[in-house]
Amino acid sequence: MTVLIVGAGPTGLTLSCDLARHHVPFRIVDKAAGVFPGSRAKGLQPRTLEVFEDLGVLDAIQAGGEPFPKFRLYHGREVVWERTVSEMLGSPRLTASPAVPYPDTWLIPQWRTEEILHAHLTELGGQVEWNTEIIGVTQDSTGVTAHTADGEIRADYLVAADGGHSTVRKALGVGFAGDTFETERTLIGDVRADGLDGRFCHILTGNGAVGDRFSLWNLPDSDHYQFVASMPADQVPDLTLDGVRRLCADRSGRTDIHLHDLRWISLYRVSVRMVDRYRVGRVLLAGDAAHVHSSAGGQGLNTGVQDAYNLGWKLAAVQAGADPQLLDTYTAERMPVALAVLGLTTQLHRQDFHGGGAPAIHQLDITYRNGPLALDDRSEPGELRAGDRAPDGLSSSGTRLFDAFRGPHHTLLAFDAPTPDLGVPAIAVPVGEGYDVAPGTYVLVRPDGYVGAISESAEVIGKYLRR
Incomplete structure (x- = not known):
């Protein structure tokens, strides 16, 4: 049995490492030339740290990151307050115990997480086939054929981990129902910043109002900060360093912060969508290819990792002779989780750090009770x-x-x-x-x-x- 994984982000890399240790033959392809250089998702939740410990990469993850810093709100140059992520979200905080070894969210840029997973995959004997774009998918009773510009790739199963704009999902005609917040946009990227002290999520405002902010997050073992700013769709600045500088100055009211060395920049619309099915014959969907939502609460990358972790051992069991219907339990267990994550992140997005209380974000309470394998x-x-x-x-x-x-x-x-x-x-x-x-x-x-x-x-x- 061979599994083709489409997409070498955190979801696809996690699945490939899991299949490698199960000795399941696989190929993993991605249309990109290599690991994306931007920070993107930067918070690993406690449950993901446990998964990464099981996969053998936790030491590298801990060496490449740091505890999640406090948020610091500024009114001009004056510091108004400092708060933990739990205090900002209004969610309960865990404490370390014999049962819960990693109670806190871990800060690490996504590019470093991907590099660590990619290095581990190489140690396990696997490799990503970069510059390989899937342009279509067909399947029959015996396998799946992925079509590329250079030929065809045949596999027994295909896992689509190719992101929110998934080519595989579209080729299958799988529904992706939900909403897009058309009236707002979020600007994100990595830049160097001079003029800030301490390691925080620096929430810069000119009036002390958290809703009108320009955020700069320190990144571990890096001179770059991740910047994040949301705005009405009709007030988007130029996607250039000068445009980011003007937005920072307008939001903060400060001229002493110097931004330079723009590493990457992206503008996106917040969408809350998920598939109507996780499996179509021999094709399974995972990560952003199956669900997209607000980044509030840091759930996206983590949910994709959990998808892969749930699916990997089941594919291995089928290879070892288990009934292929075992793969249907992937849908039964993970679809309710995705639905709950969409609700949680939408709630946190609308609260916008204005309190109100929220469920836990650590993902340790995810359960498959009453599922087909319980x-x-x-x-x-x-x-x-x-x-x-x-x-x-x-x-x-x-x-x-x-x-x-x-x-x-x-x-x-x-x-x-x-x-x-x-x-x-x-x-x-x-x-x-x-x-x-x-x-x-x-x-x-x-x-x-x-x-x-x-x-x-x-x-x-x-x-x-x-x-």
Whole structure:
């Protein structure tokens, strides 16, 4: 079996690394000449950090980033206040615990995240085929054919991770329903800035009103800042360094900030859209090709990574002989998540840092409860249910659970119970934080770190695995 991945952004690269460690043959192509140089999405949520730890790139991600800085609001040159991202969004903040090792959002420019994933893919023996544009897709009962200007690529399955303007999605005629905020635009790019002190999201205003701002974010291990400014559609400045300078001066009322060395610039409309299906025969959609929304709350890149992480082990299982209908569970599990993300980001976009309270953005609470792969036959289930994220913790021997989970396998946790031989790693675990289960309970953790099944019967777990 061969999988063709179209698009070498964070979603496509995550999937390719996951397939490589499962030893699933694949090809990954992208129409670009290489990794895009701009910062774009810059916040990795706690759940994504856990995924990247499992994939073996967390050390590089931590070395290439830094804790998310505070927001600092200016009235001219005067500092009005400093607030954390949780305070800005009105969302709850986590604290580190044995169950939650990474409670905070991590700041790292997207180009560096992509470089780290690309380097890891190379270590695993894979490579991106750059300068390869897909111009059409056809499929039949035995496979998919991707058409390029230079020929055809044949695969058993194709995963479209080619962004919000996905050529593959359009070729399939998949609906992309939703809204576009036509009356506003957002300007974003990377530039050097002289005249600012400290590492913050510098919210520059001339009147102290957060809604009329020009934001400059420090980027880790870089002399560049990411600038962000929203505006009415009829007030868009020139997309040049001089245009950005004028906008900054107009919004901030300051002449002491010198912008230079514009690295990239983009103007975009905020759209809130998602597909009406994630799978069309042998083609599956992931990341922005399946859902686009406001950048508020930093959910986009992270949601794409989760798509890939959900799909990778299922493609590997099908290669190993599982029923191809297993791939239908990708749609069943991920479509509700995308719908919830669209609602969350739209809420945060409309609040525009004016408070009001918001759900958590960390993505640790995403669950597949009541989904087709969640089995929990306990008469009195606790807080942890099948379909939830499997918390970190320690085994009876002191092994960290995330270390036991790491890799392309299921893991069986036996809570004060014998460890049966069901063909998967099994470890003894004491009842404790994060796992409110009764002694004698078995918890089966999927390769993507979610709980597949909870039962007091090892036989039930065995049947689940065989299914």
